[in-house]
Amino acid sequence: MLSRQACILPITRKVSLNNTKPNKSCIATCSSDAQSQAATTSRPASRGVPPSGAARASLQRLTTGLLTAAIALSALPGPSIASSISIQPIPDPTAQSLKMSSQQLHAGEDFVRGKEAPPLPADFPPLPDVKEPAYTKLVLPNxxxxxxxxxxxxxxxxxxxxxxxxxxxxPKDKIGLAAMTANVMRSGGSFDHPADQLDERLERLAAGIEAGASTSTMSLSFGCLAEDLGEVFGLFKEVATNPRLPEDKLKLTREQLLGRIARRNDDPGGIAGREMPKLVYGKDSIYARVADVGTVKAVTRRDVEDFHMANFRPEQGVLGIWGDFSTADVQKLTEQLFGAWKPPTPYLKGTPLQEYLDGEPAANEVGTSEQKRVYLVDKPGLTQGYVRFGELGVTIDDPDVFALDVLNNVLNGFGGRLFNEVRSREGLAYSVSGGWSPAIDHKGLFSGGGETRVDSVAKFIESTQRVLRVATTEEVGPEELSRAKESSLNSFVFNFADSGAQLSRIMTLDLFGVDKDYLFQYKAGVEETTGPSVLAAAQRHLHPDKHKIVVVSDANRARPILEERGWIVEPLEIEY
Known part of the structure; x- marks a missing residue:
């Protein structure tokens, strides 16, 4: 067991406040590209004894896994191009080196001394089938x-x-409230342990507590040494159920977010990434809207208190604990700490908060015109063109979701069609991608794009459209299909990389009422995918000629080039 002296690490608070780019993953997420937000604040390093290498690697592996799992909707399988934070395996070379056998060590010594190392085996036994971990589930009276x-x-x-x-x-006039609530929950401490006391205690224990917000969930997570579970779990319960939410921490959070908003349009790619979903979902959609100066300034401490009460309620939550403990002991501890948790009733009386409906925007599903139209954001002096395109996608229960995931791998990565054609063959882009991001409770997006020279913007758009159009008219060949399926299935195993990732996925499925065997259905669905099924799925869900296209570039240079090639160019004013 690791000692506390060996594991004192700095605490880092990480709370989602702004947009992040999609990551390639086989895990489906529960939030759209436009709803993922992030901002980071950190505390100074601990004044304790520096950790040993092995201890640091082990604890950082768990802590980083917790932070990535804070928005646990990413714990589902799905497309290769995911729209939200995804749980990924974290390499731990130190831990691996500790597991080397004496035979391996002697082989290394022989190699250094110039002796011949033993040959590698020619055959390996087949890997065992992955299985759901043996966990315990209970439901408290609340x-x-x-x-x-x-x-x-x-x-x-x-x-x-x-x-x-x-x-x-x-509410639409207080966008940013969810992420601000998560940040102030953690940074403000609890009534029993205000901010400075909580931070100091967690540092001494080499522990961490983090909060996060996404489109469909709020989360709070912790990590600690097994010997400190009782104390850290108690602090965790205080932050979850009785946070202090002080005015000074809200003011600091507001200032930090306003600073990020003031700088965010310095990133042309970020502009395109925010504006494209607005064209697909509609600018007022809950899946596309982003915080601005007015909505952030409108958030009050009363709003934060009410929002916390509206979300952190036992009857609409799941709690997961994994690691080195006795189930019987932790079950008893959980019942003691959380069994008496009763939410206030009614929790929204006299406040303007309300839950918005999740309606799908029918008018924007695949566009309303066959015309070649580009929405151009003017950034004077920009020598590059940043392109994003997209259309409405699918949910994870769509029968085509497995074939679309395979098609993601056909299109993307080294050897993918977009890379080979647009980047390697035509030399039109530094990077290019396109794929589906299914979600649980709403239709995700098909989104793609890349960066190119301003004088190549039109050619880049037309080249990507040609590649996508071929996917809707021709079957994928056997060899290409085999590689794409193999890529999906090879990524599948990382869903079982560690116990935290596995339990987070199980919790997410349970929270949203999804079959707990969904992940294994995903594996079977990919294995059964055929060339004709990929073609049929592409014909139903891919409409490159109707995509909403956003270009961020110097309008004086980009507009004449686009218009010369027959594109209708519509100016797009961005909101600060």
Whole structure:
């Protein structure tokens, strides 16, 4: 078991406040590209004894996994181009080196001394089938669902509280409230342990507590040494159920967010990434809207208090704990700490908060015209063109979701059609991609794009459209199909990289009422995908000639080139 002296690390708070780019993953997420937000604040390094290399690697591996799992909707399988934060395996070379056998060590010594190392085996036994971990589930009298998963490998414990809510419950005149609430929850401490006391205690324990917000959820997570679980879990419960939410921390959070808003249009790619979903979903859609100066300034402490009460409620949450513990002991501790948690009723009386409906924008599904139209954002002096295009996608329960994931791998990555044609053959882009991002509770996006020279913007758009158009008219060949399926299936195993990732996925499925065997259905669905099924799925869901296209570049240079090639150019004013 790791000692506290060996594991004192700095605490880093990481709360989602702004847009992030999609990551390539086989894991489907529950939030759209436009709803993922992020900002980071950090505390100074601990004044304790520096950790050893192995201890630091082990604890950082868990802590980083917790932060990536804070928005646990990403814990589902799906497309290769994911729209939100995804749980990824974290390499731990130090831990791997500690597991080397004496035979391997002697082989290394022989190599250094110039001796011949033993030959590698020619054949390897087949890998065992992945299985769902053996976890314990219980439901407390207040409705909170609890999941416990023992893992005695590292002497560490992690946990997460995930509740339905998030930015979907934010009024349109207070966008940013969800992320601000998450930030102030953690930075402000609890009534029993105000901010400085909480931070100091967590530093001494080499522990961490983090909060986050996404489109459909709010989350709180923790990580600690197994020997400190009782104390850290108690602090975690205080922050979850009785946060202090002080005015000074709200003011600091507001200033930080306003600073990010003031600088965000310095990034041309970020502009295109924000504006394209607005054209697809509609600018007022809960899946496309972003915070601005007015909405951030409108958030008050009363709003934060009410929003916390509206979201952090036992009957709409799941709690998961994984790591080095006894299930019986932790079950008893959980019942003691969370069994008496009762939310206030009614929690929204006299406030303007309300839950917005999740209606799909029919008029924007695939566009309304066959005309070649580009929405151009003017950035004078820009020598590059930043292009984003997209259309409405699918949910994870769409029968075509597996074939579309395979098609993602046909189109993307080294050897993918977009890379080979647009970048390698035609030399039109530094980077190019395009794929689907299914979600649980709403239709995700098909989105893509890239960066190119301003004088090549039109050619870049037309080249990507040709590649996508071929996917809707010709079957994928056997060899290409095999490689794409293999890529999806090879990524599948990373869903089982660690106990935290596995339990977070199980919790997410349970929270949204999805079949717990969905991940294994995904694997079977990919294996059964054929060339004709990929073609049929592309014909139903891919409409390159109707995509909403946003270009950010110098309008004086880009407009005449686009118009010369027959494009209708519509100016797009961005909001600061």
């Amino acid at each position: 409705g909170l669902r609890v999941f416990l998963l023992e893992d005695h490998e590292l002497g560490l414990v992690g946990g997460q509280l995930l509740v339905k809510g998030g930015t979907k419950r934010v």
